Amino acid sequence: xxxxxAVTGAEGFIxxxxxxxxxERGHRVRAMAQYNSFGTWGWLxxxxxxxxxxxxxxxxxxxxxxxxxxxxxxxxxVYHLAALIAIPYSYQAPxxxxxxxxxxxxxxxxxxxxLGTSRLVHTSTSETYGTARTVPISEDHPLQAxxxxxxxxxxxxxxxxxxxxxxxxxxVTLRPFNTFGPRQSARAFIPTVxxxxxxxxxxxxxxxxxxxxxxxxxxxxxxxxxxxxxxPAQEVVGELFNAGTxxxxxxxxxxxxxxxxxxxxxxxxxxxxxxxxVNSEVMRLICDxxxxxxxxxxxxxxxxxxxxxxxxxxxxxxxxxxxxxPGTYTV
Numbered sequence: 001x002x003x004x005x006a007v008t009g010a011e012g013f014i015x016x017x018x019x020x021x022x023x024e025r026g027h028r029v030r031a032m033a034q035y036n037s038f039g040t041w042g043w044l045x046x047x048x049x050x051x052x053x054x055x056x057x058x059x060x061x062x063x064x065x066x067x068x069x070x071x072x073x074x075x076x077x078v079y080h081l082a083a084l085i086a087i088p089y090s091y092q093a094p095x096x097x098x099x100x101x102x103x104x105x106x107x108x109x110x111x112x113x114x115l116g117t118s119r120l121v122h123t124s125t126s127e128t129y130g131t132a133r134t135v136p137i138s139e140d141h142p143l144q145a146x147x148x149x150x151x152x153x154x155x156x157x158x159x160x161x162x163x164x165x166x167x168x169x170x171x172v173t174l175r176p177f178n179t180f181g182p183r184q185s186a187r188a189f190i191p192t193v194x195x196x197x198x199x200x201x202x203x204x205x206x207x208x209x210x211x212x213x214x215x216x217x218x219x220x221x222x223x224x225x226x227x228x229x230x231x232p233a234q235e236v237v238g239e240l241f242n243a244g245t246x247x248x249x250x251x252x253x254x255x256x257x258x259x260x261x262x263x264x265x266x267x268x269x270x271x272x273x274x275x276x277x278v279n280s281e282v283m284r285l286i287c288d289x290x291x292x293x294x295x296x297x298x299x300x301x302x303x304x305x306x307x308x309x310x311x312x313x314x315x316x317x318x319x320x321x322x323x324x325x326p327g328t329y330t331v
Contacts, residue, residue, distance in 0.1 A: 002028035009081030011042025062104035090149035101152035124175035136288035177244030181218030182314035186330040199326035207274030209252035217307030220300040227296040244287025
């Protein structure tokens with residue numbers, strides 16, 4: 001019999017890939033997509049029927065306690081991915097980030113507590129570390145919120161920690177470094193570059209090219225979620241785990257790599273509107289995922305180049321590219 005798991009943020013980039021993997025692993029999924037009057041399911045709308053046959057899609061909102069409680073129900077494991085994640089927009093609308101990321105997480109914690117759910121997997125972000133002080137970044141690295149987005153996620157992470165220590169809630173926190181792949185929003189660097197080149201741009205607009213990041217292909221990130229969601233409790237409950245490759249690359253070099261793989265000669269133009277405030281820019285992120293490998297056996301199966309090839313192929317499909325506005329800066 002299929003076990004029931006619940007996923008918040010299931011309609012999003014990583015969430016939709018996680019739903020696919022959970023179904024592949026034999027789970028029945030109750031997936032929350034944010035309520036909208038169109039009745040659309042985000043990226044879940046693009047999943048094949050044989051996947052959706054095992055998925056119950058629920059329109060709701062983690063900001064609403066009743067909605068969150070109803071979603072979780074009798075699920076054995078809850079994967080909490082719902083969040084506002086665009087860093088530039090967090091400068092414009094910080095209140096909405098606290099409501100969704102911090103208070104939304106509080107609603108999930110209260111529902112898990114009341115329902116006696118067996119495990120909650122909470123999603124953090126490498127942005128909570130800020131610019132690396134020591135590399136690679138282990139889970140013991142100090143936290144530094146260099147954007148309102150990062151601050152809202154630090155708050156969420158600490159709420160999760162507090163519920164484990166205060167109420168013995170069976171929680172696990174996964175802290176992915178930069179994830180990329182098909183379905184990622186255009187606010188991120190790789191879709192920004194890839195979509196512009198795929199649309200025929202000769203001059204590609206980008207943000208800062210000096211920062212370095214540690215990129216993980218989305219299927220590997222989804223596998224990390226499942227790894228901590230299914231590992232023996234004594235190995236993961238109450239713990240925080242980084243997920244990343246341990247390899248860093250600058251934005252400038254990455255842009256050149258994408259153009260090379262696409263066989264295009266382009267010029268990159270760094271626009272000030274796409275830059276973060278000086279003290280808010282995170283200059284370097286590189287992951288130490290040794291703890292996750294040691295406790296669960298997880299390790300990435302895709303190289304940066306192989307992941308980029310999959311991503312580029314997806315963007316070159318006109319049906320996918322038509323979902324983007326390559327000539328517009330997406331905050």
